[in-house]
Amino acid sequence: MTENNDDFFDDDFDFSMFEDEKGERENELRKEALKIEQRKNEKEKSIYSKMISFLSIFLCFGFLIFLFFLSVTDAEKTVSQSEKRTLASKPDFSLSELFSGRWATEYEDYYSDSFPMRDAFISFSKKIENVFTRFAGSKNNGVIVKIEKNEDDFAGEGITFKDKQTTSKKEQTTAGNITQKNSKNEKYADDKNAKIARSVLIVDNRAMEMFGYTESLLKNYAHMVNSVAGKLGNSAQVYSLVAPTSVEFYGTKEYRTGYHSQYDAINKLYSYMDSSVKTVNAYPELSAHSDDYIYFRTDHHWTARGAYYAYTAFCDLKHIAPRTLETYASHGKIPGDFLGTLYDLTKSDILAKNPDYVEYFCPEGVDGYIYDNAKMENPMSFLVVAKNTAASNKYLAFIAGDQPLEKIVTPNKNGKKIIVLKESYGNAFVPFLCNDYEEIYVVDPRKLTFDLKDFIMANSINDVLLINYAFAIGNTTYTDAVWEMIK
């Protein structure tokens, strides 16, 4: 029924029968009006979309060109504090450089290093990365894995860092077998290290490098230590100290077990060493004091307090009583907050809000000298503990950072002499040795090489300490540098 009704009312044909021409004209007019309306609409749309397109072009290119003009007017920065490197400088133009393509590459490096508002852009990009990496997990397991740069990224860089704290490091060959190494080698050294380190883990407000080992790496390192002992024979006693890092005590379980276990790594490593090598068991001492402030939270090093507990293990082995920390009259904090390497790497807000401080225990009456040659010419004196260091990297307070060769003379007149082969983990450790030795020699094999045995004979040294943190096991450039000294 209803359907029929609808049909009747809706039938256009019936209508036009009655309305005739008038309706047709009206229809036409309506269509025309609609068309005009539509055209007007289109026109308006087109005007708006033209205007806004122009706006978009203006904004996008305006932004890029604005950045360009800023970079032209910006004052040049040469050193990046947070990156601990010198920024690329404007390359010198020459035709040969141009044709090799090097000039262009260097110019691009220079351009991006001197980019306007660089720090602001960097911190914004870190925020974006954090969006990707921060999985909304439970609070306890608030772990961020930050991935670091790989070798290739460094390989193309060609920028070296010059440590302004040290004497001018001229790249000269002084005498026969002594060569000074430039810092570029070191760069590659540590990249190899990075492969093992892989990533940084942040738990609560502590950043830690992830550790991993393989049997072959352990054997290589043990072989190196054994060879040092073999080469020296009876001329000196070799000690090996491998320090665990913070992830072993504060990392989540999965980073402390299996091939991540530094406990297993160090014990296995020691078991591969010959009986002529005395191994310093620092692990249990550190483990027993893991509630103390023995590792930095924003830096990959241990604190002086951590190094002290390793020192007590060394004393145990030598059957001497370690000096207690209470007896240090010159003891305190280096002024200012300390944000270390792991902060620089992650730029984590959590770390920034919880900076470290550097505690020191300063030995009395000691004199220190730095040399850039094994003949020990041209000494420069230095402070064994720089209590008021202005360096942003406050770990540099200990024995003036990594120096080619150092000699510390103490008031002890017991004739005992030691040489320490180390990377930076040794820096916080060395000041404690001042209690027991008359002379302490400290060498960073990556920075200076000489014949170890000759040096020991010449200076009538009794003990040799190879001190490293667990990551150095896999650092073939470090171990190669030690090999170089016993060739």
Place this chain on the structure above:
Amino acid sequence: MVFSSLFFLCIFLPAALIVYNLSKNITYKNVVLLLFSLFFYAWGEPKWIIVMIITSLVDYAAGRLIDKNRGRAIAKFYMVLSIVITLGALVVFKYLNFFTHVINSVPFITLKETSISLPIGISFYTFQAMSYVIDVYRGEVQVQKKYYNLLLYISMFPQLIAGPIVRYSTISQQISSRGVTLEQFSDGITRFVSGLAKKVVLANYLGLLVDTTLKSDLNLISLLGAWTGLLAYFFQIYFDFSGYSDMAIGMGKMLGFKFEENFDYPYTAASITQFWRKWHISLGSFFRDYVYIPLGGNKKFQLRNMLVVWLLTGFWHGASWNFLIWGFYYFILLAFEKFVLKGKLESAPSFIGRIYTVFFVLIGWVFFYFDDVSKIPAAIKTLFGFSSNGSFGADAVVFKNNLILFAVCIVACLPVGRLVSNAGKRISQTVGGTIAVNFVTVFYQITLLFISVSCLVGSTYNPFLYFRF
């Protein structure tokens, strides 16, 4: 120079576009574009620009000679000669050391390896140059009488270093007449920033993840770690490559050119056959038109023809055994689909085909990634749980921490962009809708551009991590 560099973004591109738009005269525009393109190439590759100029000169002359001698046998000779020369340049610069190496494995023969580096973009521009000569010979395009126009086609900076392989037929008309409206220009920006963000936000970040997993010691990574790395690489290579294509197409638009699409959401393909119709389309169609069909196509020796095409496709990606294996792997898969499955996949529910495709493409990238072939067995072993490294280990955290990244990647692989732009078209039927859509577009462009620039600056943040003080 690469697109994803601050120098390109803030100096080269704005400068090129400003100078380019100073006049409406087409000859002026072509000359400006040519000069900027040559500068673009010479910036990173000052010596080898000569190779590009010579090959294009050879192909220009060949085109003219073929045109003059049309119908005569000598025309074919000119075509073959120009291909030998153009391909010869590619072989010398790209494959010589590979062949030397192979020959040296024969006892008593020692050839010296050359130390020449691969000129950027040579794989792309030689292919473009060859397609021009062949198309002229086939009478499919008009010969280009002006050398600088042909050089412009070959050296045009948007597509010079990473494709797409633009056919001369696509842009032959546009070289002599083209225009841009404001809307087209803005569309070009949208496309460009999308590609830029794919490259610098996603691909670069994924690259770091790949390095920490696949690049690290294979003896150390767990089952989950290996799959995390492979998944990251799966996304990285797509965003990197299609990002470059997006940037090229976008810049083309800004300049008034319309390039063909190069990627069509390949990871949504429901079969390997379909995948290759959606992945690097310009390369696939090049091999189809200039190798597969001339060899006989489907009509005779189809299996042989397929083998040749896929080995060449693999080899084109790099002068190394792993790429040949990768090509062969796809030959097997495609032959399997063609002769064994015979369309059974199409009749099955599409999710089966999609899972199957993603799985085999993932495995394919293993061959693509490890250019040291000796590492492949260990990688496969780890991926299928036959290694002693355990299932999860510490990599569980790596995986968990990157879940958001992976979620973003999955969304970015799906045809979301197309959906959004179709919705935009519907909305913009009213005036208000047009304004809204346009403003959203502006917001999208400037946001992505800002994020991309930040990430680019951020990627130059090279803290000297392991400096031992």
